[in-house]
Amino acid sequence: MGSIKDKVAIVGMGCTKFGELWDKGIDDLVVDACYEAFEDAGIEPGEIQAAWYASRESGLTGSHLSRAIKTEYIPITRVENFCAGGQDVLRNACYGVASGVFDFTLAVGVEKTKDHNGGFGLFIQEPLDRGMTEWEIPPASQFGQYGTRYYYHYRDQYGWSFEDFKRMLALIDVKNHDNGLLTPRAHLHRKITVEDVLKAPMIAWPYTLYDCCGMSDGGAAAIITTPEIAKTLRKDYILVKALALANGASQSTVKQEFDFLHFPENVAAGKAAYKEAGITNPREEISMAELHDCFSTTELITIEDLGLSPDGKAPEDVIAGRFNLDGDQPINMDGGLKCFGHPLSASGLRMTYEVYKQLQGKVDNPARQLKNPKLGLIHNVGGNVGIHASAVSIFGLPE
Numbered sequence: 195m196g197s198i199k200d201k202v203a204i205v206g207m208g209c210t211k212f213g214e215l216w217d218k219g220i221d222d223l224v225v226d227a228c229y230e231a232f233e234d235a236g237i238e239p240g241e242i243q244a245a246w247y248a249s250r251e252s253g254l255t256g257s258h259l260s261r262a263i264k265t266e267y268i269p270i271t272r273v274e275n276f277c278a279g280g281q282d283v284l285r286n287a288c289y290g291v292a293s294g295v296f297d298f299t300l301a302v303g304v305e306k307t308k309d310h311n312g313g314f315g316l317f318i319q320e321p322l323d324r325g326m327t328e329w330e331i332p333p334a335s336q337f338g339q340y341g342t343r344y345y346y347h348y349r350d351q352y353g354w355s356f357e358d359f360k361r362m363l364a365l366i367d368v369k370n371h372d373n374g375l376l377t378p379r380a381h382l383h384r385k386i387t388v389e390d391v392l393k394a395p396m397i398a399w400p401y402t403l404y405d406c407c408g409m410s411d412g413g414a415a416a417i418i419t420t421p422e423i424a425k426t427l428r429k430d431y432i433l434v435k436a437l438a439l440a441n442g443a444s445q446s447t448v449k450q451e452f453d454f455l456h457f458p459e460n461v462a463a464g465k466a467a468y469k470e471a472g473i474t475n476p477r478e479e480i481s482m483a484e485l486h487d488c489f490s491t492t493e494l495i496t497i498e499d500l501g502l503s504p505d506g507k508a509p510e511d512v513i514a515g516r517f518n519l520d521g522d523q524p525i526n527m528d529g530g531l532k533c534f535g536h537p538l539s540a541s542g543l544r545m546t547y548e549v550y551k552q553l554q555g556k557v558d559n560p561a562r563q564l565k566n567p568k569l570g571l572i573h574n575v576g577g578n579v580g581i582h583a584s585a586v587s588i589f590g591l592p593e
Contacts, residue, residue, distance in 0.1 A: 197470050202288045203424035203431040204416050204589070206235025209547040212412035212534045213381040214308050220249070223304045223413035224262035231415040236427050237298065239263055242417070245270045245300040246286040248279035248539035251307055259302055273539075277486065277576025278439060279303060280414065280542025281585035285437045287418045297419060303544075304413035305537030334398035334406055334489065336578050341400045341491030343454035348506055357392070360400065362509050363490040364391035367404045367532060369518055370487060374529025376519075376562045381410045381535045405490040410535025414543035416550075421592065430554045435569065436473075436588040438466035442577070457575055459584035460499035464573075467586040468501075471569075476501045480523065480588075481567035482552060484545035486574045487530040496573060497525070500586065519562055527552065527562055538576070542585065545572040549589050 208230025210223050218226075232239055247259040247270055256270030275282040280303035287301035345359045352358070368388060374380040386404055394402035424431035440462040446452050464476075473479045483502065487493035497508040502523060503516075511517065517525040528534070528548045531541060548557075549570030557563040568590060575584045 198288060198292055198437050199435050199470055199472070200421065200433050201292045202418050202434050203421045204434065204546070204550055205419050205424045205427050205431050206231040206233075206237070206417035207415065207547045207550050208234065209379060209414040209544055210412050211379045212410040212537065212540075212544070215306075215411040216308070218411065220258065220304060220306055221262040223306070223411065224259060224302060227304065227413040227415040228263050228300065228302060231300070231417050235417045237417065239265060241298050242268060242300045243296040243298055244268055244287075244290050245302065246273055246283040246290075247271070248273045248275070248283040248301075248303040249305060250274050250276065250279060250538045251305045275439075275576075275583050277488070277536070277538050278542065278574045278583040278585040279539035280544070280546075281437075281572065281574055281587055282439060282542075283539075284416055284418075284543060284546060284587065285439060285585070287416065288434055288437055291418045291420060297423060299418045300415060301418065301543065302413065302415045303539040303542060305540050306411045307409040307537050308411050332398070333578075334401055337489045337492055338398040338401055340454050340457075340495055341489065344491055344495060345400060347453070347455060348509070351506065352509065356400070360392055360402075361388055362512055363400070363405060363494065364388040365512050366487070366490045366493055367391050370526050370530045370532035373519055373527055373562060374533025376559045377528045377533065378558055380529045380533040381408065382529070382533045400491070401489055407488050407531035408535045410537050412534065412537040412540045412544065414540050414547050416543055416546060430556075431592065432550050432553050432589050433592055434587070435590045436467040436470035436586070438463040438470065438586045440466065440584045442582045455505075456495065456499050457582055457584060459582040460496055460573070460575055460586075463584040463586040464500040467571075467588055471588045473569075473588070476571075477503070477523070479569060480571050481569050482524045482527060482549065482564055483571040483573065484527070484530065484548055485525055486541070486576075487526055487532050488536060492575065493525070493530070496575065500571070500573065524564060527564065542572060542574045545574075546587070546589070553589060553591055
């Protein structure tokens with residue numbers, strides 16, 4: 195098998211503000227994200243030769259993208275891969291350039307989840323698609339099974355009471371809210387405390403309200419080209435080091451030995467990405483990560499799935515502050531899903547935008563700019579208890 199490592203570059207990105215954007219339609223979000231990316235790359239829309247468009251909630255055709263930005267007669271493919279859609283369009287756009295067929299491709303992810311659902315938080319209130327029987331149980335209850343299992347499995351090891359466990363999880367929530375306060379484009383800008391998390395209403399055991407991400411409207415876009423072309427456009431282009439996507443076949447949870455302590459698709463995607471990028475020690479080599487924190491325990495478990503902490507040791511690292519903005523390996527530097535919300539197909543590209551800006555040293559608030567990051571990782575996982583799609587991508591600076 196070949197490798198995408200260093201064969202393609204990101205030369206432009208755009209990202210809208212995320213939130214309850216009642217005054218914006220889908221086309222507005224597409225235009226805002228794409229035209230920031232065009233300006234960032236220093237190219238015109240007419241130079242794009244192919245595009246991939248991710249949207250779960252809005253539209254059934256790639257022509258929604260061409261209508262919004264007025265591209266004529268270029269191939270546009272609509273992609274839907276649940277919470278991994280934003281990474282999947284990026285993956286396809288990268289392969290389009292790596293194939294040698296295109297010089298410039300565009301990846302766009304956008305959702306209007308607030309309009310679609312009448313303003314309710316999908317991850318708390320109701321199934322994401324009433325036509326899918328596996329979604330008869332709301333996501334908070336489904337992901338809560340992993341959180342429950344994690345608590346009981348490690349309770350004796352740590353001597354946890356349930357309140358002790360919740361206090362540890364609350365540190366993740368507080369961290370992400372603190373980072374979100376420093377991020378102008380985030381949906382939620384609110385300082386919270388551990389006590390706020392503990393006193394909040396119970397949503398689905400073990401989650402209280404602040405353990406759950408909300409839903410938002412938002413969009414993001416990326417422009418891909420070859421490293422050779424990128425050099426003619428800017429010095430601070432970003433290289434793609436790895437792109438991995440793992441879709442499960444709903445086999446893990448029907449096995450008696452399944453432990454509910456890992457998402458197997460996370461583990462598979464992480465291993466594939468590390469192999470492609472040539473990473474042997476992610477705990478030491480990854481400078482920063484944007485992880486899919488739809489719920490606090492999802493971030494916790496993913497830390498272990500991706501080898502950022504050894505199995506069972508993530509709580510110790512969380513308590514020690516390893517993943518804080520000033521820690522050894524910051525996670526969700528912009529506030530994550532917790533503060534941006536989760537417009538499904540936009541989240542992966544929003545995460546890419548954060549890592550892209552961090553690597554360039556151009557974050558929109560110097561207070562959260564990391565010092566000399568080398569490699570950044572983004573991660574998404576989506577699905578129900580037994581069917582997941584997990585995506586892991588890694589980006590770095592040219593040498």
